[in-house]
Amino acid sequence: MILKGKTALVTGSTSGIGLGIAHTLAAAGANLILNGFGDADAAISDVKRHGGKVAHHPADVADPEQIADMSDYAQRDFGGIDILVNNAGIQHVAPVEEFPAERWDAILSINLSSVFHTTRLALPGMRQRGWGRIVNIASVHGLVGSAQKSAYVAAKHGVVGLTKVVALETATTGITCNAICPGWVLTPLVQKQIDSRTQANGNTAQARQELLAEKQPSLDFVSPEQLGELVLFLCSQAANQVRGAAWNMDGGWTAQ
Numbered sequence: 001m002i003l004k005g006k007t008a009l010v011t012g013s014t015s016g017i018g019l020g021i022a023h024t025l026a027a028a029g030a031n032l033i034l035n036g037f038g039d040a041d042a043a044i045s046d047v048k049r050h051g052g053k054v055a056h057h058p059a060d061v062a063d064p065e066q067i068a069d070m071s072d073y074a075q076r077d078f079g080g081i082d083i084l085v086n087n088a089g090i091q092h093v094a095p096v097e098e099f100p101a102e103r104w105d106a107i108l109s110i111n112l113s114s115v116f117h118t119t120r121l122a123l124p125g126m127r128q129r130g131w132g133r134i135v136n137i138a139s140v141h142g143l144v145g146s147a148q149k150s151a152y153v154a155a156k157h158g159v160v161g162l163t164k165v166v167a168l169e170t171a172t173t174g175i176t177c178n179a180i181c182p183g184w185v186l187t188p189l190v191q192k193q194i195d196s197r198t199q200a201n202g203n204t205a206q207a208r209q210e211l212l213a214e215k216q217p218s219l220d221f222v223s224p225e226q227l228g229e230l231v232l233f234l235c236s237q238a239a240n241q242v243r244g245a246a247w248n249m250d251g252g253w254t255a256q
């Protein structure tokens with residue numbers, strides 16, 4: 001229970017990777033503030049079984065004012081945020097000249113600008129308490145590109161850059177800031193990409209295999225639980241000097 005007494009906010013934690021991370025942190029003793037548009041009641045009761053305090057805040061992280069509300073709520077009801085996991089994210093796939101400008105703006109605000117806003121609001125409390133962990137769920141697309149993902153790749157490269165700057169600005173403190181760069185993880189976000197391939201060839205199993213074979217040499221998905229364990233390591237004392245890293249967990253994707 002290395003996180004007993006700490007409070008973690010995980011954005012976008014009603015499903016997928018965020019929910020997996022919330023489970024791991026709660027199992028290590030943390031109190032949890034969940035966030036996201038999925039089934040909040042189901043997520044709360046799921047994470048509550050680890051025994052800590054769990055709540056959900058419905059902030060749309062595209063909106064800085066709603067992020068500020070969430071930060072005030074965390075201060076009021078939990079005494080502040082000790083562990084900030086910036087995980088909320090969306091995807092849209094289209095060639096750059098057909099990419100809807102409105103999708104570009106949404107991806108940049110949800111996947112990148114939200115990380116700036118949550119971070120700037122969480123840092124003063126972390127500095128006061130002399131300890132904090134900021135873990136940004138970037139992507140292999142924070143390190144390399146893929147066709148048709150202009151906004152996502154730009155935003156995730158931005159997250160990796162912001163992570164380095166925050167790590168430098170907190171380098172002499174008990175606060176660390178790192179990014180995790182997952183390859184394919186089978187979540188609703190990726191299921192949508194498998195579904196559109198299935199529409200083209202009619203075979204889900206084949207669509208999954210093709211998706212993996214194009215990029216991920218292990219031919220297996222990363223799991224939310226594995227990512228949760230990496231977040232837990234970054235929250236541990238052993239990781240005190242891991243600062244500004246962009247740590248890939250990608251089945252070999254970026255080794256190619």
Ligand code: NAD
Nearest residue numbers: 012014015016017036037060061088089139184185187189
């Ligand atoms: P997901 O679609 O399962 O979950 C996304 C979560 O974000 C949901 O809880 C959703 O409600 C929430 N969300 C979306 N828009 C939001 C908004 N405006 N405000 C608040 N919450 C919002 O996706 P996932 O695959 O679990 O992705 C989580 C993160 O991991 C994303 O940042 C994604 O880019 C990243 N990632 C995913 C993969 C993958 O293969 N699945 C790989 C690398 C990185």
